[in-house]
Amino acid sequence: MNQKILLTMKDISKSFPGVLALQHVQFTLRKGEIHALMGENGAGKSTLIKVLTGVYQLESGEIRMDGAARPIVNHSPQEAQANGISTVYQEVNLCPNLTVAENLFLGREPRRFGMIDWKTMNRKSEALLKSLEIPVAPAAMLEECSLAIQQMIAIARAVDMRCKVLILDEPTSSLDDDEVEKLFALMRKLKAEGVGILFVTHFLEQVYAVCDRITVLRNGGFVGEYETKDLPRVMLVAKMLGKDLDDLAEIKSAHSEHRFEEEKVPVISARQLGHRGTIKPFDLDIRKGEVVGLTGLLGSGRSEMVRVLYGADRPDCGKLMVRGRKAKISKPLDAMKLGMGYLPENRQRDGIIAELSVRENIIIALQAKRGMCRLMSRREMDEAADRYIDLLQIKTAGRETPVKSLSGGNQQKVIIGRWLLTHPDYLILDEPTRGIDIGTKTAIQKLVLSLADQGMAVTFISAEVEEMLRTCSRMLVLRDGRKVGELSGDELNQETVMQTIAGGGEDDG
């Protein structure tokens, strides 16, 4: 192909205390292409992007941009932006309380007599939004827009600042399928205009839907650059994992043999439990050794349902029985004392305690359960932390490393370790695999199944139906805050699940 090269990163290396984060990594971006950067957690994707955008300083290697005679060195994201490199992150870095137009022109507002020229700003915004076909009014408040629109606005802002290279760091993680499609349309449009897009995602389908090329990293090293059409999925996964065996298939076969015992008394039994405004009253039984999946679209009430069970939101009607006994749960600690554990959906906000060490993050739930006065001995803490770092293969420099310096997947493992340490009978996992690489994903899925084999009751929530079909023995479907179906046995296939989620027809009332 004879495309013009926009950006070359050559022999990039970067190390952190005790870890070589990048070793001689290459990356080339051509004009008008969408290039996926793939790799497991800790492969070095984020580090590479941060080196490119000037968040980190590179140790060796060089970055060349088309049109610049000398290698460029970015010291800050602002400098990168001035060089034509813009980034849009998964979490939108805009101001929710300003209008769309204000966000688009923040820091570079058109001025007239020293005052902001609102008219020009709104007119320019309208033109920009129109040219990119983003369906939103310039005067709308940003917080009123859906997440997808917000992301598109962030992209529009980047585009308007004449970026040649656009980095999209997991923009699709919190979008639903429709929104993803809209985002893709925008990406293709930009591609046609000659922008080079670096796209980071964990969803394989998305890579094959929009990307022209794929660069794979593994453990901070460069694996290779491939044209998407020449690299079948299985090969891509193998390159990312560095092994040929198909782990996913293995899980599937394990699952088909997996059977749980029918117990008389369910571990968890909810009757007309509900919380006004989030989840309508529902019934639910979960037995020992069973993996029950909750599925539905974003906002269907799947997270809200488990929050009520766990006492994160206090239920305002109905009753809950735990192992046949009536339970009164008004706060998370009550649920923990009854043997529950809960991995929340939003890892950053509700999960990790960022500045605390891996050790402290692992033991904190058990410590809270024991009470304020019975401090665990230092030895007990160390042993517990080491055990779960080892068992879950958490990649960390040490047990005293602050958890915030771990990659997303490893942070998630720390939280799983935190709950396993409390030896729960019932474990709630709300999107444990979101934003996590395939290797860790399969590891977590396997773990869930082995926990269930040991008799734990598990509730598993995931946006990926495929993943749930592999792990769950029963699935509950929710729509608009209401339980609309329960599937098991032969009904557990993609088609039936999708149909139930979508609903429509017969009994939609």
Place this chain on the structure above:
Amino acid sequence: MAETKPSVWKKITSNRLFLPVVCLLVVLLINVIRTPAFFQISIRNGVLYGYIVDVVNRASELVILAVGMTLVTAASGGQDISVGAVMAVAAAVCCQILSGGKVTTNAFQNPLLLAIVAALAASALCGAFNGFLVARLKIQPMVATLILFTAGRGIAQLVTQGQITYVRVGTYQVIGGYIASCPIPTPIFIAIGTALLVYLVLNKTALGLSIESVGINGSASRLVGLNSTMIQFLTYVLCGLLAGVAGIVASSRIYSADANNIGLNLEMDAILAVALGGNFLGGGKFSLMGSVIGAFTIQALTTTLYAMNVSGDQLPVYKAIAVVIIVTLQSPVFQEFLKARKVRRRRTAEGGSCG
């Protein structure tokens, strides 16, 4: 890059207490240069005498306040600006009970223990009020504690009925003076004792870890079973209680309850002590030791300036200059700058040896 074992020097410099200690040492060093007799300790009239003794003695109230302020800061990411006023309340309650309602007394009208317990209860109540506003009603700490900051001294005036109550009893002056023939001032014992006690409570129970956890991420802490509200509330009660202790010490020094002057502007010094100790005022991880060192630094600075014959009116200006320097030294931007310079130097040194 070859893995080098961290040298002892690096270990020391990377310790979070390194900078606070350096700042304290610098202040002390300036003292020694200006006043060679600074570290001289002599015994006069059977008690220790000297600049350094004075610094440690005078810092006692600040140390006690700084300990409480550290906890509040860590758990709620905000500061309690009412501690100075709460000191006045505690002093007023204590003296008023001892004097039995009279303006001045030469003998205890009520048992000393009763007065102290009542004063501490009153200050803990003030702390509980602050804690309720912050932890339960989620009012910003600065705003919540502003209430008692303004009203506290008025309450103290109400308690003493607008008078300065004097307690001219030797036993009362022991708290701010000396125990029998012990040459070391009592406030030093009280300050060290309080700091030690709080340290033990934090580290022998899960309270220390819980406070940090709640301060870093309240939402996640709740989900792992910590009672965030209760823990924040507790730190405010503790902070109030410690302000009470400091108030009693301060009032014993002048054997009276001067509602207008006891603990005046001390809340700002206490906040500064926490910051100088290398603690992040936005909450989270904290170091009690750092705050204690910070408190001593501030007191050393004040004493130094007095020793240099700076008048009380001009004192804040010089203090401000010193504080700006110390805070700049500890700021992350300056730290980055130093680090970058070091790397550059090493690079040029390496380049030189190659060529």
